[in-house]
Amino acid sequence: MFFSLIKNRRSIRKYKKRKIEKDKIEKLMKAVLFSPSSKARYPCEFIFVNDNELLTKLSQSKPHGSAFLANAPLGIVVTADSTKSDVWIEDASIATTFILLAAETLGLGACWIQIRKRKYSKTIDSEEYIRNVLSIPDNRHVLAMVGVGYPDETKMPGQEGDLEYDKIFFNQYGNY
Ligand SMILES: Cc1cc2nc3c(=O)[nH]c(=O)nc-3n(C[C@H](O)[C@H](O)[C@H](O)COP(=O)(O)O)c2cc1C
Numbered sequence: 001m002f003f004s005l006i007k008n009r010r011s012i013r014k015y016k017k018r019k020i021e022k023d024k025i026e027k028l029m030k031a032v033l034f035s036p037s038s039k040a041r042y043p044c045e046f047i048f049v050n051d052n053e054l055l056t057k058l059s060q061s062k063p064h065g066s067a068f069l070a071n072a073p074l075g076i077v078v079t080a081d082s083t084k085s086d087v088w089i090e091d092a093s094i095a096t097t098f099i100l101l102a103a104e105t106l107g108l109g110a111c112w113i114q115i116r117k118r119k120y121s122k123t124i125d126s127e128e129y130i131r132n133v134l135s136i137p138d139n140r141h142v143l144a145m146v147g148v149g150y151p152d153e154t155k156m157p158g159q160e161g162d163l164e165y166d167k168i169f170f171n172q173y174g175n176y
Pocket of ligand 1: 011114
Protein backbone atom coordinates (compact mmCIF):
# COMPACT_ATOMS: atom_id res chain seq x y z
CA MET A 1 0.00 0.00 0.00
CA PHE A 2 2.81 2.40 0.85
CA PHE A 3 4.43 1.67 -2.50
CA SER A 4 1.30 2.45 -4.50
CA LEU A 5 0.98 5.65 -2.44
CA ILE A 6 4.47 6.85 -3.32
CA LYS A 7 4.05 5.87 -6.98
CA ASN A 8 0.70 7.62 -7.34
CA ARG A 9 1.66 10.83 -5.57
CA ARG A 10 2.27 13.56 -8.12
CA SER A 11 2.29 17.34 -7.78
CA ILE A 12 -1.30 18.48 -8.30
CA ARG A 13 -1.76 22.17 -9.04
CA LYS A 14 -5.36 22.23 -10.31
CA TYR A 15 -8.18 21.75 -7.85
CA LYS A 16 -11.94 21.33 -7.96
CA LYS A 17 -14.07 24.00 -6.30
CA ARG A 18 -15.17 21.35 -3.78
CA LYS A 19 -14.51 22.10 -0.11
CA ILE A 20 -12.31 19.75 1.89
CA GLU A 21 -14.33 18.02 4.60
CA LYS A 22 -13.56 18.75 8.25
CA ASP A 23 -12.46 15.18 9.01
CA LYS A 24 -9.90 15.32 6.20
CA ILE A 25 -8.56 18.65 7.48
CA GLU A 26 -8.25 17.03 10.91
CA LYS A 27 -6.27 14.14 9.38
CA LEU A 28 -3.91 16.60 7.70
CA MET A 29 -3.45 18.25 11.10
CA LYS A 30 -2.57 14.86 12.61
CA ALA A 31 -0.13 14.14 9.79
CA VAL A 32 1.94 17.27 10.47
CA LEU A 33 1.81 16.88 14.23
CA PHE A 34 2.89 13.21 14.08
CA SER A 35 5.86 13.95 11.82
CA PRO A 36 9.23 13.14 13.38
CA SER A 37 11.49 15.78 14.87
CA SER A 38 15.20 15.78 15.67
CA LYS A 39 15.76 15.49 19.45
CA ALA A 40 11.95 15.72 19.76
CA ARG A 41 12.21 19.52 19.70
CA TYR A 42 9.16 20.01 17.42
CA PRO A 43 10.08 23.51 16.18
CA CYS A 44 7.37 23.66 13.49
CA GLU A 45 4.05 25.47 13.47
CA PHE A 46 1.49 25.32 10.69
CA ILE A 47 -1.05 27.80 9.41
CA PHE A 48 -4.05 26.27 7.63
CA VAL A 49 -5.45 28.93 5.30
CA ASN A 50 -8.90 28.58 3.70
CA ASP A 51 -9.73 32.26 3.31
CA ASN A 52 -9.82 33.06 -0.43
CA GLU A 53 -8.46 36.56 -0.05
CA LEU A 54 -5.48 35.32 1.95
CA LEU A 55 -4.88 32.47 -0.49
CA THR A 56 -4.80 35.00 -3.33
CA LYS A 57 -2.25 37.09 -1.43
CA LEU A 58 -0.14 34.01 -0.65
CA SER A 59 -0.27 32.98 -4.31
CA GLN A 60 1.71 36.14 -5.07
CA SER A 61 4.59 35.18 -2.73
CA LYS A 62 7.03 34.76 -5.58
CA PRO A 63 7.03 35.48 -9.32
CA HIS A 64 6.89 31.80 -10.37
CA GLY A 65 5.52 28.58 -8.94
CA SER A 66 2.97 29.85 -6.43
CA ALA A 67 0.14 31.32 -8.55
CA PHE A 68 -1.92 28.09 -8.48
CA LEU A 69 -2.51 28.55 -4.73
CA ALA A 70 -5.12 31.21 -5.56
CA ASN A 71 -7.45 28.43 -6.76
CA ALA A 72 -6.78 25.96 -3.94
CA PRO A 73 -9.39 25.47 -1.23
CA LEU A 74 -6.60 25.04 1.31
CA GLY A 75 -3.03 26.23 1.74
CA ILE A 76 -0.82 24.97 4.55
CA VAL A 77 2.03 27.27 5.52
CA VAL A 78 4.92 25.47 7.21
CA THR A 79 6.87 27.60 9.67
CA ALA A 80 9.59 26.83 12.19
CA ASP A 81 11.36 28.43 15.13
CA SER A 82 15.08 28.12 14.37
CA THR A 83 15.97 28.86 18.01
CA LYS A 84 14.30 25.60 19.04
CA SER A 85 16.29 23.41 16.67
CA ASP A 86 19.41 23.80 14.54
CA VAL A 87 17.91 21.33 12.06
CA TRP A 88 14.54 23.02 11.67
CA ILE A 89 14.85 22.80 7.89
CA GLU A 90 14.90 19.01 8.05
CA ASP A 91 12.00 18.91 10.51
CA ALA A 92 9.93 21.31 8.41
CA SER A 93 10.76 19.40 5.23
CA ILE A 94 9.61 16.11 6.73
CA ALA A 95 6.38 17.71 7.95
CA THR A 96 5.81 19.11 4.45
CA THR A 97 6.43 15.67 2.95
CA PHE A 98 3.93 14.16 5.40
CA ILE A 99 1.32 16.64 4.10
CA LEU A 100 1.93 15.47 0.52
CA LEU A 101 1.60 11.80 1.48
CA ALA A 102 -1.40 12.33 3.75
CA ALA A 103 -3.16 14.29 1.00
CA GLU A 104 -2.63 11.42 -1.44
CA THR A 105 -4.00 8.93 1.10
CA LEU A 106 -7.09 11.09 1.56
CA GLY A 107 -7.82 11.30 -2.19
CA LEU A 108 -6.61 14.90 -2.30
CA GLY A 109 -4.01 16.46 -4.55
CA ALA A 110 -1.19 18.63 -3.23
CA CYS A 111 1.90 20.49 -4.32
CA TRP A 112 4.88 21.92 -2.44
CA ILE A 113 5.58 25.64 -2.93
CA GLN A 114 9.14 26.53 -2.02
CA ILE A 115 9.47 29.68 0.09
CA ARG A 116 12.82 29.48 1.89
CA LYS A 117 15.46 31.27 -0.21
CA ARG A 118 12.86 32.61 -2.62
CA LYS A 119 12.11 36.27 -3.29
CA TYR A 120 8.83 38.19 -3.53
CA SER A 121 10.66 41.08 -5.22
CA LYS A 122 14.24 42.29 -5.66
CA THR A 123 14.34 43.55 -2.07
CA ILE A 124 11.73 41.49 -0.23
CA ASP A 125 12.09 37.79 0.62
CA SER A 126 9.06 35.56 0.08
CA GLU A 127 9.08 34.60 3.75
CA GLU A 128 9.03 38.25 4.82
CA TYR A 129 6.05 38.86 2.51
CA ILE A 130 4.20 35.85 3.98
CA ARG A 131 5.03 36.89 7.56
CA ASN A 132 3.26 40.18 6.84
CA VAL A 133 0.22 38.58 5.19
CA LEU A 134 -0.33 36.11 8.06
CA SER A 135 1.03 38.08 11.06
CA ILE A 136 3.77 35.51 11.66
CA PRO A 137 6.33 36.63 14.29
CA ASP A 138 9.70 37.82 12.94
CA ASN A 139 11.61 34.99 14.62
CA ARG A 140 9.75 32.30 12.68
CA HIS A 141 10.97 30.97 9.34
CA VAL A 142 8.67 29.97 6.52
CA LEU A 143 9.97 26.89 4.74
CA ALA A 144 7.17 26.17 2.31
CA MET A 145 3.48 26.25 1.59
CA VAL A 146 1.40 23.37 0.27
CA GLY A 147 -1.64 23.78 -1.96
CA VAL A 148 -4.25 21.11 -1.22
CA GLY A 149 -7.59 20.25 -2.82
CA TYR A 150 -9.59 17.67 -4.76
CA PRO A 151 -7.59 17.06 -7.95
CA ASP A 152 -8.85 18.62 -11.17
CA GLU A 153 -6.04 17.12 -13.24
CA THR A 154 -4.82 13.56 -13.63
CA LYS A 155 -1.19 12.59 -13.89
CA MET A 156 0.52 9.33 -14.71
CA PRO A 157 1.87 7.55 -11.66
CA GLY A 158 5.64 7.38 -11.34
CA GLN A 159 7.03 4.79 -13.75
CA GLU A 160 9.30 2.00 -12.50
CA GLY A 161 11.17 2.23 -15.81
CA ASP A 162 12.21 5.82 -15.06
CA LEU A 163 13.92 5.00 -11.77
CA GLU A 164 17.62 5.88 -11.82
CA TYR A 165 19.05 2.86 -10.07
CA ASP A 166 22.55 4.01 -11.04
CA LYS A 167 22.22 6.54 -8.20
CA ILE A 168 22.20 3.74 -5.66
CA PHE A 169 25.44 2.09 -4.57
CA PHE A 170 26.27 -0.80 -2.29
CA ASN A 171 28.82 -0.53 0.48
CA GLN A 172 31.11 1.90 -1.41
CA TYR A 173 30.32 4.93 -3.54
CA GLY A 174 30.35 3.88 -7.18
CA ASN A 175 29.89 0.17 -6.35
CA TYR A 176 26.86 -1.53 -7.88
C1 LIG B 1 11.65 21.19 -2.28
C2 LIG B 1 10.60 21.29 -3.35
C3 LIG B 1 10.20 22.52 -3.78
C4 LIG B 1 9.20 22.65 -4.75
N1 LIG B 1 8.75 23.89 -5.08
C5 LIG B 1 7.75 24.01 -5.97
C6 LIG B 1 7.20 25.29 -6.25
O1 LIG B 1 7.60 26.31 -5.69
N2 LIG B 1 6.18 25.37 -7.14
C7 LIG B 1 5.68 24.26 -7.78
O2 LIG B 1 4.76 24.40 -8.57
N3 LIG B 1 6.18 23.02 -7.52
C8 LIG B 1 7.19 22.87 -6.63
N4 LIG B 1 7.68 21.62 -6.32
C9 LIG B 1 7.13 20.43 -7.00
C10 LIG B 1 8.12 19.88 -8.03
O3 LIG B 1 8.10 20.71 -9.17
C11 LIG B 1 7.72 18.44 -8.37
O4 LIG B 1 7.81 17.64 -7.21
C12 LIG B 1 8.61 17.83 -9.47
O5 LIG B 1 8.41 18.50 -10.70
C13 LIG B 1 8.31 16.35 -9.67
O6 LIG B 1 6.94 16.14 -10.01
P1 LIG B 1 5.98 15.25 -9.12
O7 LIG B 1 5.92 15.85 -7.74
O8 LIG B 1 4.66 15.28 -9.82
O9 LIG B 1 6.54 13.86 -9.04
C14 LIG B 1 8.65 21.49 -5.35
C15 LIG B 1 9.08 20.23 -4.91
C16 LIG B 1 10.03 20.13 -3.91
C17 LIG B 1 10.44 18.77 -3.43
